[in-house]
């Protein structure tokens with residue numbers, strides 16, 4: 001016997017309808033709160049359903065789709081062929097680090113990744129400066145317009161004008177050790193010898209990263225872009241102000257970067273003896289302008305105008321750095337300029353009282369720093 005019911009005047013059907021309506025209204029309010037993250041906004045913990053969060057969800061979804069399509073393709077030749085997994089931004093979506101396989105191949109991939117990110121620690125005997133591969137190939141070599149390794153992986157072997165022959169991936173990596181990592185000043189004195197495990201592990205890492213990308217597909221986002229040339233051309237003097245406004249906070253006014261308490265660079269040096277040498281691709285004003293516009297200031301990519309990118313690249317690339325290793329194949333800096341530097345750069349010019357391309361000595365470098373930045377070499 002239910003006395004409670006007896007006290008109600010409304011028929012039971014009406015009460016059921018009211019409660020259903022109530023539930024629906026609550027559900028809609030709840031959905032809206034969730035959809036627009038109203039609670040998070042009210043409690044101040046709101047962060048845009050962050051672009052990177054959405055991006056990583058899209059990537060995971062694209063990778064899952066690839067796996068499904070492959071499974072169908074394996075069992076049914078009439079199935080749709082697996083398509084390239086693509087990020088929200090429209091670029092190839094490499095697999096997540098957590099998807100590195102748990103086997104011997106995966107071990108090599110992991111070692112390759114460690115070498116790429118902490119080159120000085122994991123391939124130190126071949127590194128003659130304070131850089132890591134990932135300083136110029138951002139997000140561990142995964143970021144589009146940062147010369148990503150997935151794009152490189154499907155593009156070699158390829159012909160290169162730099163040495164006028166077909167280059168394997170090993171040749172290409174050898175080039176970045178020789179020039180970008182200034183291997184001539186390393187313990188070993190040169191890039192790793194042919195067939196070295198360092199190459200094999202790096203190649204495993206790149207090969208794994210490109211899983212799902214078609215060979216020779218020239219994927220969008222490969223290499224660094226080049227900003228269009230401007231009417232004013234580039235000017236290192238104008239670039240000084242751009243540098244002060246956008247770069248010095250991290251790379252320091254003297255371009256020598258900043259170290260943490262353990263003496264490891266958190267912001268890498270841009271010129272001087274700890275930087276890349278005159279043979280590295282980055283010393284070209286056009287290459288640097290593209291790298292900088294697409295990747296710097298860190299966290300604000302694509303914020304500099306074309307003019308600013310050209311000017312600041314000219315400023316940074318007009319400072320002294322270690323000699324081009326090919327200097328020893330010539331009679332001197334002028335011949336090196338003639339033979340190897342017929343492009344947009346400052347090699348061979350005398351800027352701020354120093355002939356660029358001459359080997360840096362401790363004495364010449366400290367005199368230069370004293371004169372230009374009024375300080376001892378640090």
Ligand code: HEC
Nearest residue numbers: 131132133136147151152172173176180223224276281282
């Ligand atoms: C100082 C900056 C810098 C560092 C450090 C550096 N690289 Fe590079 N790397 C470049 C530049 C510049 C290019 C040429 C990109 C272009 O042509 O658009 C390049 C190109 C490459 C390519 C070919 C990319 C392609 O799509 O063709 C590979 C592979 C590569 N680097 C690997 C490495 C490895 C491995 C290391 C570390 C051992 C390394 N790089 C260190 C600047 C750097």
Ligand code: HEC
Nearest residue numbers: 134135136138246247250266267268269270292296297298
């Ligand atoms: C918020 C700090 C920050 C700012 C601001 C910044 N950078 Fe960087 N820069 C970095 C870091 C960190 C790296 C290495 C990237 C990595 O390892 O992920 C880097 C790498 C570089 C490199 C390649 C590596 C090297 O040492 O040669 C160049 C060139 C460069 N920055 C130039 C610039 C220029 C020019 C500006 C100003 C337009 C700038 N950066 C602004 C933090 C910064």
